[in-house]
Amino acid sequence: MNPKALLSFLLVTYPSVIIGLTTNFNSRSTTSLFAKKQQNRKSSSSKAPASKSVGGFGSAPKPASDGKVRTVSGFAGSGTKPLRVAANTFDKLRKDYGKEYTSDVYCKSPLNDPELLWFVGKVNIRPNTAATPDQAVIAQKRLILEYAKRELRPQNLGGKYASSLELWLAPGDSEMDAVQNKVSITKVDGSVADLSEDFSVNDVGYNPEIYVGDEVEKGGLRIKRDDDGNPIKPVFEVNQ
Structure with a gap:
């Protein structure tokens, strides 16, 4: 039986199983892609040049x-x-x-x-x-x-x-x-x-x-x- 005919047969005979498999596959793919994007963002931010601000207030302290x-x-x-x-x-x-x-x-x-x-x-x-x-x-x-x-x-x-x-x-x-x-x-x-x-x-x-x-x-x-x-x-x- 060729692949297309087999897929049609399975969809008719076991629709819930096939739908579950495709759903899980899509979910894992989406999660994996999101994780990669997050990892890329972290990597790019860690390579960003250091800010010149001091103390977390956005500017260097003024002389006292x-x-x-x-x-x-x-x-x-x-x-x-x-x-x-x-x-x-x-x-x-x-x-x-x-x-x-x-x-x-x-x-x-x-x-x-x-x-x-x-x-x-x-x-x-x-x-x-x-x-x-x-x-x-x-x-x-x-x-x-x-x-x-x-x-x-x-x-x-x-x-x-x-x-x-x-x-x-x-x-x-x-x-x-x-x-x-x-x-x-x-x-x-x-x-x-x-x-x-x-x-x-x-x-x-x-x-x-x-x-x-x-x-x-x-x-x-x-x-x-x-x-x-x-x-x-x-x-x-x-x-x-």
Whole structure:
């Protein structure tokens, strides 16, 4: 029997078997072809020239204002290294020069509460340099704010409250006096453009506040001050 006659006989006698065979064959062929196309695509993409972008953000990072600021992007996790460098610098300066050159830092969002300020850490400076406490904050402002609103107190400083954040300074290691309304604080104004020509970010450090236990949910040290940074309530003593 010739092939055409045999095929006709089988189609009439066993139609389901023949249709199944042809369907499976076509399916395997299509799958095989798709796999080859995918493999070719992977091969061609792997041979493509490397992009000039750095860090996955599409462009090379810009110089950090000639070593005057500690930069950090708004992406989660981007501040880990700058924060570590800032903390290590703080520890070194503190060890070498003591607490005399340290200032406490508070952060406020008037959109959340115009009187409430949250303690967010400390800055310090290297003496006999161009650095001042205000410049220490300005040079690390983005780092401090990103940490405060993302990691420390997003409930009060992040999201819809983040657009109006302010940083304020108090005397170093004055947390207890601040809570007892014994000290006033000063607002930090200015921008990177106000940093002195001889200023170097290597001359300043930042020690971030870290919450533990119930502080994570309820928050840590906070104070209330008026628009001029003065205590709203009278001084009180803490029972020992």
